[in-house]
Each structure stands twice: as structure tokens, then as C-alpha cells.
Amino acid sequence: MSLKIRRAAVLGSGVMGAQIAAHLGAAGVRTYLLDLASAEAPTDKALAKVVGKNFRNARAVVAIENLKSLKPSPLYSAQALSNIIPGNFDDDLSVLAECDWIIEAVIERLDIKRSIHKRIAEYARPHVPVTTNTSGISLSEIAQELPEEYQQRFFGTHFFNPPRYMRLLEVIPHPNTSPKLQSDLETWMSERLGKGIVHASDSVNFIANRIGVFASQAVMQHMATAGLNIETVDNLTGPLIGHAKSATMRTTDVVGLDTFAAVARNTYDKAPNDPFRDWFKMPTWVDELIAKGALGQKSNSTGFYKKDKDAKGNTVILAYRPETKSYVPQEVKEFPWEAEANKERDTVKRIKFILSQKDAGAQFVWASIRDVFSYAALLLEDIAGGLPQPVDDAIRWGFNWEIGPFELWQALGYDEVLQRMQADKAKLPGWAKPGVKFYEPTPNSKEWSASGGATKQIQATGTQTKLVAIPKPDYVYTLPSFENKDDKRVVLSNRSASLVDIGDGVACLVFHSKMNSIDEHIIEMLQKATLKVGQSFDALVIGNDAPNFSAGANIKMILSAIQTQKWSDIDSFLRGFQGALQLLKFAAFPTVSCPAGLALGGGCEVTLHTTLRVAAGETYAGLVEMGVGLIPAGGGTKELALRAYEAANQGDKADPVPFLQRAFQLIGMARVSSSAHEAIEMGLYPQTTQISLSREHIVHRAKRAALTLVADGYVPKTPALAIKVAGDPGIQTFKMALYNMVQGRAISAYDAVIAEKVVTVLCGGEVDSGTAVSEQYFLDLERRVFIELCQQKPTADRIEHMLTTGKPLRN
């Protein structure tokens, strides 16, 4: 029997504790959030109202309340809040006896952590895992005085902030931790919480913070030598070298200079043998900023940067100058090779190119990268048991680097990099001899893409390395990201999509066009795949392992048809798309789509036509055609309309207009869900949609769901032939409201034109109220109004604007 976590407790309602509780709540776990008992009600009136009579729970109640306004939102849906139950350490510790997992997330002080675990030990049921969310305190020290029975189920679960969005979860075992219990909980956290598990040793600051903070310290060391200012450093250490957009200094501003310094200080204090120990002392000028209270974002956006207003009242971001101790307008120093480097889309090739340059900027980049390689290599055995993958995963998932240090080192050419490091007299461990390959196959190579990452890695010990296998979980499918006819699993393939045999009679249709946008090749493959699956498979899954399911239809193609006035081309494109989705909807076999990331416009329409959806928690779905002056015409408007009529339950003569209203709001306001949960709550996705907080599991779960439908005797759907529609009176009712919205300047006149087209389809055309129309008539209406919109200039302007700026035009 697998581990069952139905109730959990989080002790400590700080920013991490509360967010961890919210994440557990979203995963369907009833979670107690406990903190110190308050002696009195909050003085703030609004908070006092929220807290109510039981002020002893004030800390937890206020923490839960604050979740609602936190940005980015830790809540997949407001409903997740109802799974969080506030309490306090004095009155409620007995609830721990109900819990299947207890997470301690109190303040980072050894004495406090020790005492709270003593109290947990009094109440927790035997064998229930108890984990500590610490970022820097040694597990052994916390558990020192605890009984061995407790130590066996005690380990570290280090979530990263914000826990909903950061995939990294460092798991740090205590020497006595039961490997079985640890592994069971890891499986659960991976599948149910969507976390990327990294095994870290019980060493100072564990992996991600030890290496990540060092990378920043290295940058601060070298910026002085190179004479670079803050903004230039960020320009050189951001996306240019595959790091997060916030680069180095800005990241520190976001984290908080004090928090960052505390982590660095912890390494300095607790790791006396650290090879770069002195670098963990903050530069004097940074200490001065901290002393002044300029801690970054949290102190009125004043840290390395300062948010300010210029003379015209526009927001400006100033940068700090240590020399003058003042904030000045930014002056990013440009290096001659930058423009060319930016043209290179492949990060490894781009970094290689930069490292081939000789000027101060390129030297700075090299020195910063070199020292991270050196540091990570020196610490490898100590922090990650000699395995490079945990380090690379930790840095990618915890610091949002595109590529981890060991992956980058090998992709750049291990030996060349090693020689250059040796020439610089960089510190290196004994095992770092010529010819080492951290991974097989080499990261960023074609083989590496085809196998979905490395299959083997080294394990370093002393002066030796040996190759060990990287086990691949059975739920992960490596799906083609380009046309790949060599892959034996590929049944059909064209430049934008492939049909892949994923075993057990299930085929997976994979999109691999740019941003997975819907083009004529995808439509062709949708049709072919549906026919092929009908002949040779039991079920069809539509999914991929790219960041986004699909960003929508290829509007560039539509714009060129508009410019050449080829209305019949648009009509036949739409007929093809509608036809393919109708084939899908009425297929003789079950179909399951896997929305994740963006599922917009045409991409969203695909997901609306499958029997089921298994959506990643992070699904941003919406019918957003309005933004480019169009309406969903692949059957999306029709699907929402049909669902509204069904809900209106016409047998009872209910008025369908209020039901259509909801559909109209989704399309007319181009609403995009902030999560899969919200996609259901707002009425875009049917209640039957399943959600997985783990992006990695969705194709596997979709396959399982499809096979269940097959095993249970799937009954295909049949098209609706007689839907009694709202008709023209419905349209006129919407128009009444639209007129007022235009008059009230809530929408533009052209918004109203598009909205009228949307309601024309939703209401089933300008027919008499109660007229029975077929599903096909809705599709005909979609095409008719789509082309009517294409023939209006503001629509072309909207598409053009979106293509040039990436933002919607309100005309």
C-alpha cells in the first residue's frame, strides 16, 4: 500500500509555512496550520475582524488571510483555503495525532526547532514522517536529543520560495532516517505536490543555496576587479548566460539583502574549511546598505536598485553606486560582442561565443562561471554524494538557471574548460582530471534531447569517478520536440506534430511547432492521428513535455490571408480545424488532452474537444481570440454554448441567457485561468477535468485515464441535432448591455463589435427564440462571423500589433 497523506500539519505560519499549507491544501490534503498562541486580538481593526473571537489562533488566521493577497498567488483556487485549518501550539497540538505528515517550519533557530520537535514527539502517531523545512540548520543538530524512533522518521524537506512555483524540494535525510519512508514520501511529494526532488547531504546550506549564493558572491568579487556597475553585472549574468531574468543583483533585491547575507554568513560560520570561505563575507558596501535598511524589494523597493519617480511622475529604476553611496539612473555598459551574442538562441553556443571574447566583460563572465564550476566540483562529494545531477537539478529548479553548472561545463567542452581553469590556477578536486564526462549522453546534444536527458552520470570519490545509471521513473515519457522519424515509437510525423506509440494500445499526439501553435500541419496531423488511432490503437492522448501545451493558432498565417483577401483560404483553414476537432470529439475511442502551461485560443479549443482533460496545476487556459479581434472558431465558442444550453436544462423552459452570460464573459473578456483549478471554477473546463500538480505526470495519468475508459466500454458521443437556442432576442439582450459598456467606456466600440459576433454564435444566430438548430450550425456561425471580423480593418490592426509587440491592441 502506498503512503496515504490525507491530513497534515504545518507548524509555523511564516511566509513559507503558510504557503506550504496552501500547496498541500490545493493537493487536497486537510492541513492544520499552527503557530504560537496569541495573548490578545490584533490591534488592526480589519485583522481583528478576520481573526474574530478566537484570537488565540490569530497568527495562523492572519497568515491564511495574507495568502489571498500574496503575489504571485500561492493559491490555485480560493477553495484550497478551506482545506487549511488554523490553530495554535498551546491548544491544538493534539491534532498532530490525526496527521499523516508533520512539517515543522518555525523560525530558523536551533533551540526553537529542538523544543518544538520535542513537543511534536509527544503527539505524533508512530511511523508518521516529521520533516523540517530549514534552509541552513543541520538536521543532526536538530534531532540530537530525539529518540531514535523519531529520528527514523525525521528528515529535511527544504521547499523553495514561492513553494507553488519553485519546483525544487531538497530532501535531506538524517543518518537514521528510514530509506523506505523517505522514498515513499518523495514519491508522494513528486506526484501529488509536483516537486522536483533533490537529495542533499546534511551539509551547510545544502545544495542550491550553497552553490547559488556562492555564484552571487563570485559575481560580487569579480565586479569590483572588472570595474562594472550593478546594472551591467545584471545584464551580463542574466538570460545572456542562461540565468534568470532577475540575474544576480536583482535576485538579491527580491530575496532580501539581509536574508541573502544571513545565508552567506551561515556558510562562513559553519563551514570553516570552505574553499572560498572569505568570499562569504559580504563586501563592506553591501553591509552598509543592510545597516541602512535598504534590504531590497521588501524595504520600499530600495536595495541594489531603487524604484523612484522621475520629474514627470514616471516610475524609474535607479541603481546604487557604492563609490558615491547614492542612486543614479542606470547606465548599462555594452560590450561589442553583445549584439551578436544575443542573436544566438542556443544558450550553450551563446556562452561559448562570449567566452571566446577577450575584453573585460567577457573576462568577467568567464571568471564568474569558472569559479562556480570550481566551487561546485570541490563541494560535489560533500553536498551531493559525488553526483552532479542533484547539483544541476537544484540550481535549475531553485535558481531558474536554464542549465546547471556541470551540464554547462560538459556542453562547453569539458577538457577545454578544464585547461583554461588550470591555466587560471583555479582550485580543483582530485577527480577533475582530463577526459571526465559528467553525463552520458552529453548535455545539449541531439542524443541528449532524444533520450530526454542523461541516462548516466558520474559519481566522484577522492581522485576517482565511476559511471552510474540515472533511473528514469516510469511516469516520464520523453516525447519528440521536433520531427523525428528515426524514433521507433513515432507512428506518424510532420514538421509540427507527431503521433507516438506510448504503449498499452495508447498513442500520444505531440505538438512540436514553435510555441506549439496550431498550424495547417497540426490540423493535418490531428485528422490523420484520429484515423490512425481508430485503426491501430485503443485510445488517444494529446500532450507534450514542452513548457506550453499550445499558445494558440498561428495568427501570422491568418494575417497574410487577410492581407491578400483570401477569405476562402480562411474558411477552409477553419473547416479543417473544426472538422479535425469534431472527428476527435465523436471518435469511437476515448481521447484525453494534457493542458499545461499555456493552453490558449486554438490550443484551448483542442482541449475542449477531448473526452477528458488531465491538466497540470499550472495551466493557463483561455479563449483569448478577442485580443486579436477574432472569436474562437475551431469549435470553442460552440463548445461553451452547448455546455450553457445543457446547463439551462431546456426541458424545464429555463432561460438560457444567464448561462450563456458566463460563456460570454470567458470569451468576451479573453479570460485566462491562473491555474487548472481556476479553469474549472470559471466554467471553461468541465468538472470532469482532472488535475495533477505535477507537470511530469500528466501524460502518464492521461494514458491511465484513457485505458480506464477503454476498459469500462467507452461509448462515443453523438452530435447534438436540435438545440433550442436563445436566438435573436438573446443577441439583442446582450447588445443592450454592450451598448452600456461602450457608453461607460468599459470597452471600446470595436470590442463591442467583436462581442456582438461572439454572442451571435452563443445565441445560435439571428433566429427566433426557441428555434432548434444543430451543432453544425454553431460551427457555420463561428466561421461566418470569424470571416466577417477578418474583413474589418481593426481586426487586421489587432493581429499585426500582437505580432509586432506581443501585446493586445485596444482599438
Add this chain to the structure above:
Amino acid sequence: MPAAYIVSPLRTPVGKAFKGGLRTKRPDDFCADVIRAVVKQSGVDPALIEDVILGCAMPEGDQGMNVARFALLLAGLPERVPGVTVNRFCSSGLQTIGMAAAAVKAGDMDCVLAGGTESMTMVPMMGFKPVGSRTINDIHPDFYLGMGMTAENVAKEYKISREDQDRFSYESNIKAAAAIEQGLFKAETVAIDTSFRSPGANGAVKIDQATFSVDDGPRADTTVEVLGKLRPAFLAGGSVTAGNSSQMSDGAAMALVCSEAFVKKHNLQPMARLLSFAVAGVPPRIMGIGPVEAIPLALKKAGLKLGQIDRVELNEAFASQALAVLRTLQIDPSKVNKTGGAIALGHPLGATGAKLTATLLHGMRRDKEKYGVVSMCIGTGMGAAGVFELL
């Protein structure tokens, strides 16, 4: 010419829609309470009431099915007393008094019960199923302009500033709160028994009895600054806010309208005579200026000049339209809404005309005044006014 006498004008306290004191009580039920109170106070023999004319602006749902007939039957009037529901939106409650008076003056009837009832909690504005007309949308979409937008149009065309609207609204609240504090509405209001039903133990229903006796709309603690911070509710960049518009409310008001002979014969104590009633149309786009046409017309019919009027109850649909009316007709603001208006006390649509009549007449009696006017603007562009003489 024969006169129409107003006897025992009474009303419910006005409750805020959705959260106020009448939110759980049906509009036919609380109207019945007022009918019983009017009958009791006036001492009229209910069998002699010849008709009940009841105003209602959205007569459907809980207040559908000819709510006048249901309300009078619920009040326990004899089955032989008939009832009719009348709708002229926000003036319905004054319209019914006007119609009753016309019947009395014409000698058709001697004793009519008139007034209005409305629950905006239970029946939404525009009703449960508004349906647009293709003809109107094509030819005159402005006929469908929302009330808030018409108030913006009035503010713009009559140059009523945001500051003036907010100050007017502040004063309405302060006057109303003071009137309540001094108990000035006690004589005109009928305490209403309300009950709240909630889940009880073991599947039982828990019924909490309550009495609603004081208007719950006014905000004594509001300030011009607070009102100034509210965002425009209808037009981006506009000046009409939730704070300077009337509140959505629940309430009912009724009065007896009788002939002189009837009053004398049955020894009733009338408060006033209705001298005249008038309605007039204005452009729907600026419906709020309706009283600008209706008041002069009613005064002319009554043979009075504006200067002779001691007291005015002008419905505050919006501060912008109320100010536009006052300024255009040059009405002395000190005579208007002396105990606050609909911005503070609420506007239960179809009941408002009768509610303002009760407030006007009781106020005039208190302050020993002679002539008074009730007036209001009406959606789709109309105004109504009635001129009363206190006895």
C-alpha cells in the same frame, strides 16, 4: 371642485437591499403590515375600501401576480375589496395616490387605499428576464441607457461637479442620521416583524424573530473625503459613484385617499389634501431632469407658485440629477429633503412615491407648514410631482 383627502400615510422603515432589515421578508407581506396599520390608525371600516391601488416597479417574482390583491388579502381586508398593481417605475407610489385622488375627485369612489411596495432584494432591477428589442437596438439604443449613465449625462450637461455631488450626498446622510437620532420618523413608520430562517440542530430550521423599526441606510460616519475616494460606478473617468447615488432598498408605504363626504361621515382625521398630480416626459438620455418638467406642471394645476411651497421631498435618485433639478428650478435647498433623501435613506423604487408622501406630510405637520411637493425622476425619461396642502 371636490377634494381628495390623505388619511394616515404610513410606511415601513426602509431596509438596505440584500443586507438590510427587510431582506428576508416578502414585499406582499410587509405591505400587508402597512395596510393593517393604516386601517387601524385611520379607524376606517375595511369593508368600505373600494379599491387598493399599489405601485410596484418590477412587478414579478415575489411581487408579481398582481401584488396589490395578494397584499390586501394578506392584510385581512374583506375578499370583496379589489386591488390593482400600477407601474410607472420610480413614481409608482405617487402615481397610485394620484390615481386614487382622481377617482375620488371625479366622484367615482370615496375611499381608496393607495401606495407602493418593492423588494429590490428579491426582484432585480430590470426583472428576472430582461430581453432586448432589435428595433430599439437598431434605432435608439440610448433608450436602454443604464440609470447611472443618464446621471453621468446630467452631470455633464448641467455641469454638476463631483465635489458638489459628494457634498450633497454627505448632507443627505447627516440630515437623515440626525432625523433618526431625534426620532423624527417614528410617527410615520410601522415596525415590521421579520424572521430569519437558518439551519438548526438535527436538520431542524431555526427561526429567529426580529423587529425592524428604524431605517438602516444612513451612514452617520461618512465624510466628504470618504465619498471623494469612491470610484466612478458607471463611467470610466465619470463622477457618479455608489456613494452619490440612491441605495437599493426594500420597503412599502400606504395611505387612504378619501372624499370630503366620506371623511366627515366616518369621522376620519385627514392630514392633507392632494391639490394636484402631474407627469411629464423628458429625453431618456437625461431622465434625471424629469422633475424640471413635472414640478412646474403640478404647481400650475394647483394654482401655486414655487415660492409658496414650504417643503419638498425630491427623490435623490442621484446627487447629480437632484442638484440639476434644484438649480434649474431655483428651489431653495433648505426646503428640500430636510430629513435626508434616498442617497441616505434608500429608494425602494415602486414604494418611493408613497414613502416620500408619508415623510413630507409628517414633516410638514411637525414644522407647521402649509404646502409641500413630492417629486421624482423616472427611468426612460419622465418626471412626476404631487402638490399637497396640510390641513
